[in-house]
Every structure is written in structure tokens, then in C-alpha cells.
Amino acid sequence: MNVRDKDLQAAPAPASSSRRSFLRQSAAGGSLLALGLFHNGAIAALAQGQAGSKAAAATEFSPNVFIRIAQDGIVTLVSKQPEIGQGIKTSLPMVIAEELEVDWKDVRVVQGDLNPAYGSQGAGGSTSTPTNYENFHRLGATARTMLVQAAAQTWGVPAGECRAERGAVLHEASKRRLGYGELVKAAAVLPVPDAKGVQLKDPATYRLLGTRVGGVDNDKVVAGKPLFGIDVQLPGMLHAVYVKCPVLGGRPVSANLAAIKAMPGVKDAFIVEGTDNLNGLRPGVAIVANSTWNAIRARKKLVVQWDEGEGANHSWAGFLAQAQAASKQPGAVTMRRDGDVETALAGAARTVEAAYTYPFISHASMEPQNCTAVVDPKDGSVELWAPTQNPGAGQALVASTFNIPKEKIELHITRSGGGFGRRLSSDFIVDAVAIAQKVKAPVKLTWTREDDLQHDHFRAGGFHFLRGGVDAQGKLVAWHNHFVTFANRVEQKESDGTTGSVLRPGSGASLSGDEFPGRWTANCLLEQTPLECRIPMGPWRAPGSNVFAWVFHSFIDELAHAAGRDPIEFRLEILGDKDMVAGTGERGVPYNVARMRNVLKAVAEKSDWGKRKFARGQGAGVAFHFSHRGYVAEVAEVTVSKEGQLRVDRVVVVTDIGAQIVNLSGAENQVQGSVIDGLSTLMYPSLNVEKGRIVQSNFHDYPLLRMPDTPTRIEAHFLKTDYPVTGLGEPVFPPLAPAVCNAIFAATGKRVRELPLSKADLSWS
Incomplete structure (x- = not known):
């Protein structure tokens, strides 16, 4: 925590007060400037009367507010997204504060309750920043514009001669200055300008965005204040x-x-x-x-x-037997078919077959x-x-x-x-x-901890049966993945109005035909077989990507080794020289190959890939993944003792998440946290199912990573690119596991094909 943290904190509404009464009290008396953002992204004055009317200024604005400026100059910003430790309660208000031109020490942040006027309020899939970033800039800039106009009218000068700076409006020619608090009443009666009348700041002039700012609740969390x-x-x-x-x-x-x-x-x-x-x-x-x-x-x-x-018939051993049988039987659903995989495999110079398995796991959040x-x-x-x-x-x-x-x-x-x-x-x-x-x-x-572990909405387990081939030049020519996944039977309405049932794979448990390297391989077959179960499943950090990256980039590494190729060179060749790859992509966003090539090249440079000689028992591994709009590549360096004890010495992360890092402290924290969480998930969590029951019950038999086992060094590097800003909570997580497992192979010659890593014998001689 930095020395200013106690000045950065907001005083949230008491838990027992209602949202309506709190907002009425906070906006009462005409002493506040209130601006709101409708769910469709339009900026508007939310007043009970007509915008600009004296009556509205004298009473209150509508409760759909994001910005409130009191006559003492204190700015209260409403954070609408849930704060789950990702730092959004700090970072999104920073966007408004930047455009508003206000000192962060004068900002107070309060948590907004559920309100349809706020628009989407979910926190998941790293969507909070990208879905709000531009609107929040516009919101802050609109408020600043109105304050400048209010000062100009007060002085009787053109608004173009005035500028906002650090919570005040200045008129250079006359050396006059009015603080925001002094302008509240005048600004409150102004009509809200349309978008054409609002100028956003040049990013080169940002004072707040891109700096390190401590979390607005940090002191309360440390002191054990009632926030949760x-x-x-x-x-x-x-x-x-x-x-x-x-x-x-x-x-x-x-x-x-x-x-x-x-x-x-x-x-x-x-x-x-x-x-x-x-x-x-x-x-x-x-x-x-x-x-x-x-x-x-x-x-x-x-x-x-x-x-x-x-459900009493379920067991992990039974699921494994079903999966192995399904992998040899026809009837799988085709998710992608390009070229002729069988012919390509038959003509390949070298082929590799492997089965990858991962278990059901719990979220195990600290607060049940x-x-x-x-x-x-x-x-x-x-x-x-x-x-x-x-x-x-x-x-x-x-x-x-x-x-x-x-x-x-x-x-x-x-x-x-x-x-x-x-x-x-x-x-x-x-x-x-x-x-x-x-x-x-x-x-x-x-809920008790036992409830939380045994009645979670789990990350689905899975089984991948893979085949791949490379030609005489070491180029990837064939890729086949038969994915056996888990699904629940759910009721659904048919087009004719009747009700039927279908098998629906768990969250993140369905294989997309657009996943790397599917679209890049001339001969590709992706198949999926669902196993019906009564196990509830739900989103788990970076759904799908969190396990698919491990499977795909571990097997790609196997193929690179079979081809005698450098793993980064092999991946760059698969990516090719196109800037974009067609397809639906993630959330309809095409895959930007140029961005991925850049992070892969950058991580090679930052990690000194290929320039260091490792002793036996030491090695480096690489992986990348496109997840939740973010492009990330990682290199892990490990040491494995002869007895099989693993130490992750260094992880180098390069991310391309767009044109601006909002809060550098928060961004670094997200990278470091993703790496640590990724390593923990790789090494320990595993739920066994016997007679329909989850066997594990608490942290004594469901361990997580301890502080001494965290990586010695985690290096975070951000590429600034001319693309929309994205989130960071999900994208860094997926590449960690394959990078570490590939490094283990480089160090010991042993492949890890089953999670968790604690089951593997990594000893060598």
C-alpha cells in the first residue's frame, strides 16, 4: 500500500440502507452535479424535471448517477461493476477521473447497487473494462465540459479561453480560477452537451491513467472492515x-x-x-x-x-472408462473438418498420438x-x-x-x-x-467450506485424444482432436412449441472449431463426444481456455520436438504471415495473427529465448493463447531436482491488451495473480467422484499453492497497440500451465499429460 492509500478510500453506503434512500440523500439539495450513463451508452442529465431547469437544480437529479460533485470539491464516483478482487472498483473510476480532470485525492468511490440505468453490471470474462471504457471517458469529459462552460458563463468569457486542470477551471488571460465545488450550482442548470460538443483528452496528456494507484478499499481490507x-x-x-x-x-x-x-x-x-x-x-x-x-x-x-x-452411479473411474471407449467409437459430433486428416497422417514423416486428461475442480474462493x-x-x-x-x-x-x-x-x-x-x-x-x-x-x-467444495458449479473435467503429423520439413500437416466432455440434460422448447431435452456441455466444455491451431491447419478434424452427468458445472476462470491452452500447446510442443524444431519457430510458422484469420473468433472477434506474432516474438526477446544454456534438470517452455480479447505469450523457466521436486524460477509474460493500461498497479497485480493461480491450478486441485459424491471436503485434501512455491520471478510486459482496451483477469491465466509443462519436458524429458501435476513422477537420473 502506498502512503496515499488512506486518502484514496471511499466511504460506502451502510449495508442496511436502501439504494434509493442513499442516492436521494447524496444528491439532495441541489448541491451536487449529477450525470448518468444510460444502458444504451448515451450521456444524459438524469433529473426529475427538464434538464437545465432551475427546479431540477434546486431539488435533485435522478438516482442513476455516476458522478457527484459536492460544494467542497469532493467528487463521488459510483462503481457499478462488482468488485471481486480484480480492482475494477478502482480502475473504472480512474477513467472518469482522468477525463474529469480531478485530483485522485479528491475522489471518493462508492459501490453502486443493481440498477438497470447502469447497464450491464456483471463481472466476468474480463468484460468490465472493454464494455465501459469508452463510455466512461465520455462521461467524465461531458462533466468537465459542463464545468468549463459554467465557469466561462460566470466570467463572461468564451469557453474556448478556459481549461480544466486538477479540479478547477482556469482562465489564463485573467489568471482567474474557480474550483469545481464553486461551480456546482452554475453547472447543474446547464443543458447536457451532445457528443459533438465534447472533446476527449489526448492520451498523451493523461495524468492518472497508466500510473500506479492503490485499491480504494485496501486500507479497509487490511483492517478487516465489513465490506464483504x-x-x-x-x-x-x-x-x-x-x-x-x-x-x-x-x-x-x-x-x-x-x-x-x-x-x-x-x-x-x-x-x-x-x-x-x-x-x-x-x-x-x-x-x-x-x-x-x-x-x-x-x-x-x-x-x-x-x-x-x-447421480449415485457417477464415478471418475467410470467416466474415464466411458471416455476411452468413446474415443474408439463413431458417433462424435464434428466441430471442424478441413482437408483429409487420415491421408495426411498416413503420408506424414512423423506422427504423434497422446491422451490428455484433467479433472473436475472447484473454484475454492476464499469467501464461501x-x-x-x-x-x-x-x-x-x-x-x-x-x-x-x-x-x-x-x-x-x-x-x-x-x-x-x-x-x-x-x-x-x-x-x-x-x-x-x-x-x-x-x-x-x-x-x-x-x-x-x-x-x-x-x-x-x-455455506461452509465443505458446502463450497462439494456443491460448487464445477469446472468440467475432460479427455482429449490427439493425433498429429509433421512432414519431412518439420511442418505441421495434420491435427486431430477427439474431445470427450461432460454435459447435463436440460429441458428446452422446440420450434413446434413442445418441450424436449438436450445434452448441454458445461461452461467452457465445448470445443470451438476456431481454436488454435484448427483454422491454421490444412488437414484438421475436431470432434466432440458428450458424457451425460448430473454434476453441476459453471464458468471457471477463463472458461475453456484454462484447459484448452494446456492441451493444445503441450501437444504442439510434442509435435515441435518430433519435428526437431525450435518451439517458438514452430509456432510462428503455424501462425503464418497473414494479419488476420477468418472465422467467427471469440465473441465474434476475428483472430488477429499479427498481434499474436508480436507477443510471441516479444516474449522470446524478453526471456532471452535460445540464448541461455540450461543444465540438466533445468529448462524453458513457451505457450501463447488468445483469450477474452487478450493476446498473451509466456515463457516459464523451471528447475526439477533428480527426486522430482519442481521449482518455477521465472515466468516472463507479454500481453497485448490494447492501447492503454488503466491502472499499472492493478495490471501488474492481475498478471502476477494469474501466473500464481495458474501454477496452483496446474499443480494441486483435483476432485474425485465416487458414487456420485465429491470425495474432497476442505483444504486438507484440496490443497492450493503456498507462498514458498510461487515463482521466484514474474515479469510483466505490456505491448501498447492501437486496439480497443481489454481486460486482464482472464487472458494471462491459460498459457501458464503449458509453458511450465513444456519447460518440465525440456528439463527432464518427461511429458505431463494428466492434471494435476502433483500426480506426476518428475524424477530423473
Whole structure:
């Protein structure tokens, strides 16, 4: 934390106050300049009367606000995206502050609750920055323009003779200066200029963007202040736990509810019927008490008769046997077919076959799932406090599950103790609402760590059966990937109005035909076979990419080795000399080959690739990946002892995420965190399924990376390019695992084809 951090913090609204009353209080009296951004991106004055009217200035602006400037010059900015540790509560307000021309020390940031006027409020897929960056620039610039106009009118001079600087407007000719606070009343009655009347700053003049700024909540996090969902306290609040069937997809038949209700502190215990939606309100048993401790203590005495359902037949050993059988049978779905793979393999100078496997894993966020809910017994309206990544989806799931109009569901967004995609799901929110409806009191539902690990929406496991071939010149001529994945059976409406069921692969568990190197290989066959299961699956950091990068770039390295080629040279040759590759790309964005070539060449230069001689047991590996709009290449250097102990000595990361780094401190933190999380995920997490149950229960049997095992050096390099700004939470993660595994091969000659790495014997002699 830097020395200014205590000056950078915002005072958020009390958790127990309503969004509407807070915004009314903060904008009351005409002492604030309020500008809002509609969901369609248009800039507007959000006032109850006509923009520019004295009546509007004298009362308040509409609550759909992002900027509020008080008469003391303090600027309050609303952060609309959920903060899950990615730093968005700091970085996006920085964009507004830059264009507004205000000192960061004069800025206060508050968390906005769910409000349709804010537009999209989800935090996932590294979308928060790219979807808001341009609009937030325009928002800040519009406010600055109005302040300049207000000063010019006050002085009776042309606005062109005035300029904004560090929270004030200056008139050079007369040496006059008015602080923003002094201009609030005059600016508040001005009409909002249209886009043509607003000039954005030249990036060369930025004072704030690209600098290192500490997180606005850093001091509160360190001091243990109540910021997170698990910290929420309400008057008269009860505490609940929710027990689900150990077998995924099962449901309760009966329970010793009378005995549980008789226990000290217990207020109620009951069965919740739930739904068949694996990602919604699952059936279970709720215990409500006067404290979390009493609820958990009662839970230990709970005896439930379960209907385990079809999921009881699931086991990882069974899935593996099914996958191996499926790889040899016809009937796979073709995701891409180019050329003639069989003929190309038959004519190849060298061929390689390999099977890659990875398990189901949990998100294991530090803060277990929780939600506080209040249901009004009079009108059924709901008020929620939740650490969610997707508040709109949470509201929608509550509305559809309980048949409540969305406008009667108010959701306060708390800070989240980690997300990684888990909090894009909203099951814990509907759990809390179901319990609050029954007990008719404020209820905080808290999952235990065991609940979190065993009833997660997991990252899907997978099996890849690969074949590849290179010609006599060492060029890739054939690529075949038969992917055996996992899918849930879901109901869907058919075109004729009837209802049917389909197998839907889990999030990130479907193979795109556009993934590298599919579009670059003349003879390519990508196939997919789904295995039906009752295991709930959901987005997991960099969905799909987090495992596909490991599979693809590990196997590419195998082919490069078979061809006797340098791994970077081999990849550059596959990429080719085109600037773009046609295809739908990720989210409809074409693959920019030139950008990927540049990061790959840059990482070779920054890591001194090929210029260093490694001793036996040491080596370097490379990988790249295009993920969530970001182009990233990484080189990992490792040391493996003869006994097989791994140490990652150095990781060099080069990213192209567009024209501007918003917060350099946050960007470096995202790179370092992705590398560490990527290494942790490579090395340890694995969930075993036996008789439909997740075997692991807590960190004693589901370990994560410890501080002594983190890479010794992590170097982050950013290429500044003339492309739209992207996010960073996802793109750096995928290349880490293959880069490390390729480095292990360079050091020991051993290939890692099964995750986690802790299962592998890396010893050598």
C-alpha cells in the first residue's frame, strides 16, 4: 500500500440502507452535479424535471448517477461493476477521473447497487473494462465540459479561453480560477452537451491513467472492515445453513426436524423442495438459528434420508472408462473438418498420438458463498445483500424461481472474497430467498467450506485424444482432436412449441472449431463426444481456455520436438504471415495473427529465448493463447531436482491488451495473480467422484499453492497497440500451465499429460 492509500478510500453506503434512500440523500439539495450513463451508452442529465431547469437544480437529479460533485470539491464516483478482487472498483473510476480532470485525492468511490440505468453490471470474462471504457471517458469529459462552460458563463468569457486542470477551471488571460465545488450550482442548470460538443483528452496528456494507484478499499481490507457479503449484519437477523444431498442431484425425503428444532438457539428447520435446475434452487434441508455457530452445531445432528437419484452411479473411474471407449467409437459430433486428416497422417514423416486428461475442480474462493435476504411479508418484495459477480442474473433467477416481479427485488452488491466465475451463478441467492420466505425474518445464509467444495458449479473435467503429423520439413500437416466432455440434460422448447431435452456441455466444455491451431491447419478434424452427468458445472476462470491452452500447446510442443524444431519457430510458422484469420473468433472477434506474432516474438526477446544454456534438470517452455480479447505469450523457466521436486524460477509474460493500461498497479497485480493461480491450478486441485459424491471436503485434501512455491520471478510486459482496451483477469491465466509443462519436458524429458501435476513422477537420473 502506498502512503496515499488512506486518502484514496471511499466511504460506502451502510449495508442496511436502501439504494434509493442513499442516492436521494447524496444528491439532495441541489448541491451536487449529477450525470448518468444510460444502458444504451448515451450521456444524459438524469433529473426529475427538464434538464437545465432551475427546479431540477434546486431539488435533485435522478438516482442513476455516476458522478457527484459536492460544494467542497469532493467528487463521488459510483462503481457499478462488482468488485471481486480484480480492482475494477478502482480502475473504472480512474477513467472518469482522468477525463474529469480531478485530483485522485479528491475522489471518493462508492459501490453502486443493481440498477438497470447502469447497464450491464456483471463481472466476468474480463468484460468490465472493454464494455465501459469508452463510455466512461465520455462521461467524465461531458462533466468537465459542463464545468468549463459554467465557469466561462460566470466570467463572461468564451469557453474556448478556459481549461480544466486538477479540479478547477482556469482562465489564463485573467489568471482567474474557480474550483469545481464553486461551480456546482452554475453547472447543474446547464443543458447536457451532445457528443459533438465534447472533446476527449489526448492520451498523451493523461495524468492518472497508466500510473500506479492503490485499491480504494485496501486500507479497509487490511483492517478487516465489513465490506464483504459475509460481513452483513441486520437488526433481528437470523442465521441459516442449507444441507444438500451428498450425491449431486439428489433430494431429501425426510429428516429428524423435530429433534433439530429442539436444539439450543434453533428457530426452525424444514425441507425445501427445490427444482430440477442443477444451477438453481436445489432441494435441501434448511436450519435457521440465532447464530451461525448454533446452526452449524445443529447441522451435525441432522439425519436425512436421501433420494440419491441417477447421480449415485457417477464415478471418475467410470467416466474415464466411458471416455476411452468413446474415443474408439463413431458417433462424435464434428466441430471442424478441413482437408483429409487420415491421408495426411498416413503420408506424414512423423506422427504423434497422446491422451490428455484433467479433472473436475472447484473454484475454492476464499469467501464461501453467502447471501442475506429479507422478504417483506406484506407485498412479497425482496431485498438482498450478495457477493455476486452477476447481480442481474441473480435478480432474474429469484424472479423466475419465486414468480416475483423484478422491480420488487432490490439487490445490494457487496465486495466478494474472490469469484473466478463461481459467483456468476446465483444458486446461493435463491437458497437464501427460499429460507427467508419461510421464516419471515432477515436471514443470512452461510455455506461452509465443505458446502463450497462439494456443491460448487464445477469446472468440467475432460479427455482429449490427439493425433498429429509433421512432414519431412518439420511442418505441421495434420491435427486431430477427439474431445470427450461432460454435459447435463436440460429441458428446452422446440420450434413446434413442445418441450424436449438436450445434452448441454458445461461452461467452457465445448470445443470451438476456431481454436488454435484448427483454422491454421490444412488437414484438421475436431470432434466432440458428450458424457451425460448430473454434476453441476459453471464458468471457471477463463472458461475453456484454462484447459484448452494446456492441451493444445503441450501437444504442439510434442509435435515441435518430433519435428526437431525450435518451439517458438514452430509456432510462428503455424501462425503464418497473414494479419488476420477468418472465422467467427471469440465473441465474434476475428483472430488477429499479427498481434499474436508480436507477443510471441516479444516474449522470446524478453526471456532471452535460445540464448541461455540450461543444465540438466533445468529448462524453458513457451505457450501463447488468445483469450477474452487478450493476446498473451509466456515463457516459464523451471528447475526439477533428480527426486522430482519442481521449482518455477521465472515466468516472463507479454500481453497485448490494447492501447492503454488503466491502472499499472492493478495490471501488474492481475498478471502476477494469474501466473500464481495458474501454477496452483496446474499443480494441486483435483476432485474425485465416487458414487456420485465429491470425495474432497476442505483444504486438507484440496490443497492450493503456498507462498514458498510461487515463482521466484514474474515479469510483466505490456505491448501498447492501437486496439480497443481489454481486460486482464482472464487472458494471462491459460498459457501458464503449458509453458511450465513444456519447460518440465525440456528439463527432464518427461511429458505431463494428466492434471494435476502433483500426480506426476518428475524424477530423473
